[in-house]
Amino acid sequence: MAFALAASLSAVAGGMSEARAGATVCELDEGELAVSDLPSGSSVIQCDAVGRVVTYDSTGVTVPEPGTAVSVDAMSTDGTSHGFTMEVAADGTVSYDLTSASVDLDGTGSDKADVLVNPARTAGDLSLEPDDADADASDAGTGAEVAEVDAAASPGACSDGTYATKDQKEYGIYNWYIGDGGLPAGLSKSDALWSFYEALDNITESNNNCGYSDQVGAHTANFLDYTSYEADVNSRDQCTSRDGLSTWDAGNLASGTVAITCSWTWPTPGVKNDLREADVRFNTTDYDFTNKPTASCSNKYDVRSVGTHEAGHIFGLKDIHGAHENLTMYDTSIQCSTRARTLAKGDVLGLRSIY
Template identity: 75%
Template sequence: MSVDSVTVDGETHGFTLQVDTDGIISYDLGESESADSSVAGSDTADSLNPAETTDDLTQESDGTDADASDSSTGAEVAEVDAAASPGACSDGTYAAADRKEYGTYNWYIGDGGLPAGMSHTDAIWVFYDALDAITESYNNCGYSDQVDAHKANYLSKTSYEADINTSSQCTDRDGLSTWDGGDLKSGVYATTCTWTWPTPGVKNDLREADVRFNIHDYDFTNNVTSSCSNKVDVRSLGTHEAGHIFGLKDIYGSHSNLTMYGSSIECSTRARTLGKGDVLGLRSIY
């Protein structure tokens, strides 16, 4: 099981617990996990040494993987960081998790509240756009789609909820991959929990992935305008969370122009499209 959340202050913490099919238990505190800047797709950590991933909890047995909570440092600071970071099309940094969707990611939308006050119909297309950005390597850098991950399919509305509690922790899975809005830990914009089947010798097989946006504490928008203030673009954040579902991990440091940067930027649509590192990370998995 793994948990990743986008937090407001950008601080991160990580923990991974794995139970193998032979009963052997192993864990990784994840205190110095680094992003991979290799263009060859290997997962070897380099010297970038970004901060740990907030609420990153991975348990690779029955396979629950929750993505670290997405965070924001505030619009002004974030824009300064973005200006000081390499351009999205020149930054090849990425980090890949030990999971992969080998089949089709079938997903549902909960029947409760949704970010940006969206209707159920609007949410279908907004979340589809976010998932398609990942599965189709949508970018403005001229990279062709070489990612064999055209595997996301919306099924229906459901009375089930994302299996994530108010502390941004994964709960027992219910068998449905559900996207919804709800109450998360203060300081967390969104959390993704993913469960995987242990698959020896290759990346673990995605079994279920739930996404929850923190509509209790934060405001979202699907229409970022020049008058936007203190709101998070739901499609940008959704694309980031979709990246976690398909095996990408958060990156930190001076990489804030990439979609998988672990601190959300308010009133910005930058993360709707992938950067070089995001594309290379997906190519390393698929």
């Protein structure tokens, strides 16, 4: 059995003291673990589980140090989203959020300084790939760009108030980097910078055509630098160990996944968890992207629409399923559409519930 807890009480030969009554031993099988192998209530300390991979819903996370939570949110092409959250309390106790939607209106709290020391690249880091690895083809479309206001013209964009939030909040400024390797739509690093910047601003400024004012306030995003580090996620949609940098890049993800966000937070009892790091990766191995959808666009995902959706995850929004295609946080991206660049009513209300 993969997970076994057994009371250990034995005498040690040679007059040595007996093992402490009630001490526990946790034995885990080799390889990747399922949530059932390391269930809620178990201890990553007793099980020596830090650094192991736990999988659920076609995604996975690397078990973090005590006092840390990690979330994975994967956008797929089939109209579904995948992911979950694993939280490890300061004493090593495990808990999960495996639900697809939950509303949490508690948005109070204060920021904490990040004191991560000597961040290390993960074993699966892709930093040694050449810069053109998995590079997306450059935009070839001609003609006028599809109007960004197509979101406002879509029925229901300003009447659908559906939203769901994560136990996650950026209490200060989200500082981010652009990583090494290829970028979506064959963008140069400078062009990618402005595309990603706009995607994040769409969230932090509550960009909408419904007349809602921005209430995210001082919770903004700030680009720091280009880096040789890459997003802490592998080709199996698994969040690897945190390296201390919030990195946006492109590369290989599981087939069927358009983009993914991995977030690490500090559990904060009584309020939303405090964001420490959030990485975003676009899947340029299996899909093409464009930064300028035109009438001739075909089978390409809009960089800024996908980016805005992923930025929503960073700032605490969950995916929404069902007949809510007008929402930015709808669980899949519509090819050749700029709709998700502009927030709908539910997206704005979701941000207001947090900030």
